[in-house]
Amino acid sequence: MLMREEYNGLLSFFRESEGTHRTMLVIIPHEDDEINLAGAVIYQARKSGVRVICAFLTNGDWKYPGVVRIKEAIKALAVLGVNEKDILFLGYPDGGVHGERNVFMHGRGKAVEGRNGRNVTYGIETHEDFSLKFRGHHQCYTWDGMVRDVKDVILCYHPDLILATDFDSHPDHRLCYFAFLKAMREILGETKSYWPEILMGFCYSTGFEGEKDFWGKHLLSSVVNKRQIWNTDYETDNPPYEWRNRIRFPVEKSCRRLLKHNIVFKSLCCHVSQKAPARAVRLINGDQVFWRRRANNLIYNGIVSASSGEKRYLYDFMMMNVRDLTDKKPVFEDYLWVPEPDDKEKWCRCDFEKPQDIEAVAFYGNIEEGSRILKGKLTFSTGYSCEVGPLQKQGHETLITVPTQSRVKWIKFEILESIGAMAGISEWEILRKQDPPFSILQICIDGHFAYDWYIYPGESPKISAYTYGITGELKWILNGKPVSLKEINEAVKQLKEKLEIRVESQDNPAIWCESTVCLADLKYRVRHKISQSLDRMQVWWKIQWQKRPHHQLKKIKTEEDYDRRFSAKK
Numbered sequence: 001m002l003m004r005e006e007y008n009g010l011l012s013f014f015r016e017s018e019g020t021h022r023t024m025l026v027i028i029p030h031e032d033d034e035i036n037l038a039g040a041v042i043y044q045a046r047k048s049g050v051r052v053i054c055a056f057l058t059n060g061d062w063k064y065p066g067v068v069r070i071k072e073a074i075k076a077l078a079v080l081g082v083n084e085k086d087i088l089f090l091g092y093p094d095g096g097v098h099g100e101r102n103v104f105m106h107g108r109g110k111a112v113e114g115r116n117g118r119n120v121t122y123g124i125e126t127h128e129d130f131s132l133k134f135r136g137h138h139q140c141y142t143w144d145g146m147v148r149d150v151k152d153v154i155l156c157y158h159p160d161l162i163l164a165t166d167f168d169s170h171p172d173h174r175l176c177y178f179a180f181l182k183a184m185r186e187i188l189g190e191t192k193s194y195w196p197e198i199l200m201g202f203c204y205s206t207g208f209e210g211e212k213d214f215w216g217k218h219l220l221s222s223v224v225n226k227r228q229i230w231n232t233d234y235e236t237d238n239p240p241y242e243w244r245n246r247i248r249f250p251v252e253k254s255c256r257r258l259l260k261h262n263i264v265f266k267s268l269c270c271h272v273s274q275k276a277p278a279r280a281v282r283l284i285n286g287d288q289v290f291w292r293r294r295a296n297n298l299i300y301n302g303i304v305s306a307s308s309g310e311k312r313y314l315y316d317f318m319m320m321n322v323r324d325l326t327d328k329k330p331v332f333e334d335y336l337w338v339p340e341p342d343d344k345e346k347w348c349r350c351d352f353e354k355p356q357d358i359e360a361v362a363f364y365g366n367i368e369e370g371s372r373i374l375k376g377k378l379t380f381s382t383g384y385s386c387e388v389g390p391l392q393k394q395g396h397e398t399l400i401t402v403p404t405q406s407r408v409k410w411i412k413f414e415i416l417e418s419i420g421a422m423a424g425i426s427e428w429e430i431l432r433k434q435d436p437p438f439s440i441l442q443i444c445i446d447g448h449f450a451y452d453w454y455i456y457p458g459e460s461p462k463i464s465a466y467t468y469g470i471t472g473e474l475k476w477i478l479n480g481k482p483v484s485l486k487e488i489n490e491a492v493k494q495l496k497e498k499l500e501i502r503v504e505s506q507d508n509p510a511i512w513c514e515s516t517v518c519l520a521d522l523k524y525r526v527r528h529k530i531s532q533s534l535d536r537m538q539v540w541w542k543i544q545w546q547k548r549p550h551h552q553l554k555k556i557k558t559e560e561d562y563d564r565r566f567s568a569k570k
Helices: 009-018 034-048 066-079 130-135 143-157 169-191 202-208 262-269 278-283 487-493 522-545 545-557 559-566
Strands: 023-028 050-059 087-092 162-165 195-200 247-249 288-291 302-308 347-364 374-380 385-389 397-420 429-431 441-443 452-455 461-466 474-478 481-483 498-507 512-519
Touching: 023 034, 023 143, 023 278, 023 481, 023 512, 034 066, 034 202, 034 247, 034 262, 034 288, 050 143, 050 169, 066 385, 066 481, 066 559, 087 130, 143 278, 162 169, 162 347, 162 545, 162 559, 202 278, 247 461, 262 278, 278 522, 347 374, 347 498, 385 397, 397 545, 441 498, 452 559, 461 487, 474 487, 474 545, 474 559, 487 498, 522 545
Parallel strands: 023 050, 023 162, 050 087, 162 195, 452 512
Antiparallel strands: 195 288, 247 288, 302 347, 347 397, 347 429, 374 385, 374 397, 441 461, 474 481, 474 498, 498 512
């Protein structure tokens, strides 16, 4: 039986591919974003024997030469267990916080001029840029070149799982988001058979700029830092994402400890140029969160037509789009299929190259208020039809599950009723099956992932469970005896001694989680306070200790400079 610390959703996914190569690709814009996006997940994957490949789009060479950030990333990923040969640098310029060198904004048709007048990708002696290694020549600093490189990385390694940076407040993060989406769209349209699992996450609002909540009574789960996201009208930086639909991965014990012994903190300490150790209290939480993007969309196995409007927006793999990545509050543009005003029919249709079995259809509509599809009709070649609507607000997913339709030759959607002049669809997903890729079960206390939990005086915690990919009932066990969840919560209210709580999937007892709940007596509270105070002091000292090498980085001009000053240092 798996020990509690070894069980996680990643294992449930990769277990299906035992005996084959197991690969996870992480796509990030800057060196340090690997930790901001997925530090604990990378560590757990490597500990579980999964091959992890990290692809950095830029060299982070805005304030420092690229060698500085590249060398730091290699050190940081070594702490997380990633093999050096699995670290890829695409070698594009850091675009800056205002996008001055951003290839999305300035690399259309001509190459951007990067640091020191450079206009082609580069790496270092031990890590050539991806294009040079893959094609034998550097790639120009253009938008098309970046998309091509991202596409070739994916096709070269054929990862089972991709973790990619989502749209947030930094122009380079937005660039990474759109480069990945465009590359993935081309892959899905060309291969028609390669469907990796895709998880998108944020590097800032739930990471580098997250809430400063590590030191406290309890290790809390991730939340969105509302003060940091670009538009507080939405739950997340990417409006179509609902917070309640996030996928939450448990965090391995080595990534939850006090910072002195914490693997994620040790990894952050390698990023001296970014003063990253100071961010640990913001990005280390009791879970790591992502949103799933479906690649197994049958629309790519068909030919799409429409009564009018830009039909390509129905299957461009983008639920939102903007033209200017530097706007603090960007305007959504070029992302909706909208029928022409004089169109009396208002339909879209997909004719499949081969008959398909369909079990569900998903629509994503308008993000902005004022325009929305209120009612529509789905019709299948089998003769089955059903009403749809209204589509969810803010572009959230509207999922329609249908009785399995076998050997469908075509499917059609008609708009019957709408409000606003721009009512439309940003993405149309036609799905064969809805089996989630992960099985995650975790005990929660007040909504936070609970590993071992100490209850302080005055607290009245509520026990629950987070599940993803688990159907059927849960079986609760208290101190070795089967009980109901209600009985567990009653026992917690009257807590006098340690409780051992276990929950299992009724359908699959191999999926389970355990947690210990204790009273935080005076002895524990004093010890915990002292431990955290010492930890704060040790972290403060680590940050002070890095100030001198941080200043020395400004003198680095070449790889030899870096090696002479830093290679022998711990």
